[in-house]
Amino acid sequence: MAYRETEKMRQRKALAREKIINCTYECVAEGGFRSARITRIAGLAEVATGTIYRHFESREDLFAEVFQLATQKEVDKVAEALNTSGDAAARLEAALRQFAGRALRGPVMAWSLLAEPVDPKVEEERLAYRKAYASLFEKTIREGITEGCFPDQNAQQSSTCLVGAIAESLVGPLSLTQPNRENEDNDPLVDAIIRFCMQGLTGTRR
Incomplete structure (x- = not known):
């Protein structure tokens, strides 16, 4: 049977993505894009750095959205x-x-x-x-x-x-x-x- 993503899982992923965006926004507001390092964003968002790349193909994609x-x-x-x-x-x-x-x-x-x-x-x-x-x-x-x-x-x-x-x-x-x-x-x-x-x-x- 093919894996089906549950609504609860979709909501969790959406919340994680939103938190990553918000934390990146916070980093940029405090010190510009140069201060928005992926490791720092991951720490603020309380996720692994790999999680960020599951939501965004690259750092550039994340920055573009922010x-x-x-x-x-x-x-x-x-x-x-x-x-x-x-x-x-x-x-x-x-x-x-x-x-x-x-x-x-x-x-x-x-x-x-x-x-x-x-x-x-x-x-x-x-x-x-x-x-x-x-x-x-x-x-x-x-x-x-x-x-x-x-x-x-x-x-x-x-x-x-x-x-x-x-x-x-x-x-x-x-x-x-x-x-x-x-x-x-x-x-x-x-x-x-x-x-x-x-x-x-x-x-x-x-």
Whole structure:
């Protein structure tokens, strides 16, 4: 008789997989992907290292899934800000402020998502999520052009430039070589980033 996996066994496997993902996420939030060693993850998850490879074909596959999970949370927060009330310019400014503010409040995770050297499979996910941000911004820029908030422009190109500008402007402050910024007043930095981005879109000083 062929072996049949019971529902209880499937639930146990699902819980073990979830715990591995959560522990990996915790390691990345504390010290980046470089600190997420398989032996450490296994210890936190209270499983053998071989168990991790029964759920994920490779370390890169595990990291890619954790990257997806972490970045989707940030994309969702930006989407929420873009769905608030106000004209397109106000909503876009709120979304950019959300992006930059959350990054500076969680600098280690933000550095890991934006700039930390990673494996090719994780880098593919990074590029995919940059496109996701750009898509959200593009839609709002198009709405702003229709509303008259923004001058006529190539919304797709502008959104790509916007993602690049805000991400690059955060790399230095988020660098692990910089002092811990979690308890600093980041408002002036965030204001400067927003001012630059909005001036680029509107062509006027703010």
